[in-house]
Amino acid sequence: MFHSLKAYWRVHIRRSVRPQSDGSFQVGLRSIYILPSREGLVMALLLLLMLIGSVNYGSNLGYLATFFLGGIWIISLFHTWRNLFQLKILSVRGGPVFAGNMVRFELLIQNPDSNPHPAVSLGLKLGAQQAATIDAASDYTYAIDLPAPKRGRLKLPELTLSSLYPLGLFYAWCYLSLDAGCIVYPKPAGQGEPSALHxxxxxxxxxxxxxxxxxxxxxxxxxxxxxxxxxxxxxxxxxxxxxxxxxxxxxxxxxxxxxxxxxxxxxxxxxxxxxxxxxxxxxxxxxxxxxxxxxxxxxxxxxxxxxxxxxxxxxxxx
Incomplete structure (x- = not known):
């Protein structure tokens, strides 16, 4: 039952980047999740304490500082979300390789915006993230290295596109379930040459x-x-x-x-x-x-x- 609920969540409820008519993937309005980071939660707690102190002591200067910093906290939420919005995954290339080697998948991501998107990270959900700045109206190629332990078809696992820009107060991310993979050839034998039998x-x-x-x-x-x-x-x-x-x-x-x-x-x-x-x-x-x-x-x-x-x-x- 747990697996069926998990599958239903992944297919029908959880938001992920959807393919476009031209085969590319674009980060849309409903594809992005965003939550306060650890630093953002600490700042929110400090703002709450400052507000309580300002109310208790009737300090106008305290109100000014609280609402000024609170405004920065809220504005950073918008900028963090916007740093992922409209990014476009144009192509994915990978392999082929022999079993036992590492396969490199290259993802070409385009920024159609007139502003750069700094500190955009891409990687596995529980793996290392590669961060880069995607300049305005330009492309950037991310490289993801995966082990290929056995022969067959290796599917690119689900990736996470994320950002903490600009202040690190919020963490925004989206899931990339790309229909991509590569073929893994059998590992060649260590020795042996064709005989007259062949x-x-x-x-x-x-x-x-x-x-x-x-x-x-x-x-x-x-x-x-x-x-x-x-x-x-x-x-x-x-x-x-x-x-x-x-x-x-x-x-x-x-x-x-x-x-x-x-x-x-x-x-x-x-x-x-x-x-x-x-x-x-x-x-x-x-x-x-x-x-x-x-x-x-x-x-x-x-x-x-x-x-x-x-x-x-x-x-x-x-």
């Missing part, structure tokens, strides 16, 4: 045959295998779904990394080793492909090929 062709002849269309056997069908590689004749003889395997590719030193060839290892160990293999081939500018249950990447190389394969490893279930 090699398709090297120097014109590979250990598994030669030529682009050399048939080398069957393997069990995996969801995502290209239909053209399914042996429909075998399927017609009620022997199950089998995919054809071929050797050879576009040049020497081509590898195909197959999930089924690492059966003696657990899931995370396989993913870690496959990650190392991909990086090993890319560093040496060798062509490579990747075959996972439900995913197949043809032989190729380059940044797009590497990202496609690493993303498949990061999203692998388990």
């Amino acid at each position: 090699l398709l062709k090297r120097e014109g002849r590979g250990p598994q045959g030669q030529g682009v269309d050399d048939f080398i056997g069957h393997r069990r069908y995996q969801p995502g295998d290209p239909p053209a590689r399914i042996d429909w004749k075998v399927h017609a003889r009620d022997k199950g779904m089998q995919s054809k395997r071929f050797a050879g590719s576009q040049g020497g030193g081509d590898y195909l990394f197959d999930w089924d060839r690492l059966e003696a290892m657990d899931i995370e160990a396989r993913l870690s080793l496959l990650t190392r293999y991909l990086l090993w081939c890319e560093k040496r500018q060798l062509n490579y492909g990747l075959c996972l249950p439900g995913f197949y990447s043809p032989i190729g190389r380059g940044e797009q090929q590497l990202q496609r394969c690493l993303t498949a490893l990061a999203d692998f279930p388990g």
Whole structure:
């Protein structure tokens, strides 16, 4: 019940910065919370004592000092609230990284106002805050560093935009629930190089045959295998779904990394080793492909090929 009430509070009652039609986020009138700080509460208590003393002794000078300082206290409330109003979060960028590293999210915040917004802090609710002055009609980029302990999708947690400006008597803040994140690739294995088991062709002849269309056997069908590689004749003889395997590719030193060839290892160990293999081939500018249950990447190389394969490893279930 507590969790359901907490979820209801977060969704229906608590105010947070809402997305605009253009995809950006802007701090609006109803997005800002504000409360007296510890110094503000001390000053409020002193003002109350001064007012009581002025009434008790009928001191006009006491009244003047009390109401003058009270006016400053109230005006600082407005300026603290206004220091966050209308700030706009334009974009969020982060990752990708390998598991075990730190990921940096960069948030671009714009000040559309003609006045600067000093001492605006951004950070995690219970973490360190980064304070900066956002000049008039300009942008500022905040950097938030987060640990990425495991592979998969890392969502940017809820952030707090806050300010104590100008006198530190009030603390104003708003919640930023941004729909942003990054992908975390598996951590590469510490050692290991692809063996001849994965090699398709090297120097014109590979250990598994030669030529682009050399048939080398069957393997069990995996969801995502290209239909053209399914042996429909075998399927017609009620022997199950089998995919054809071929050797050879576009040049020497081509590898195909197959999930089924690492059966003696657990899931995370396989993913870690496959990650190392991909990086090993890319560093040496060798062509490579990747075959996972439900995913197949043809032989190729380059940044797009590497990202496609690493993303498949990061999203692998388990």
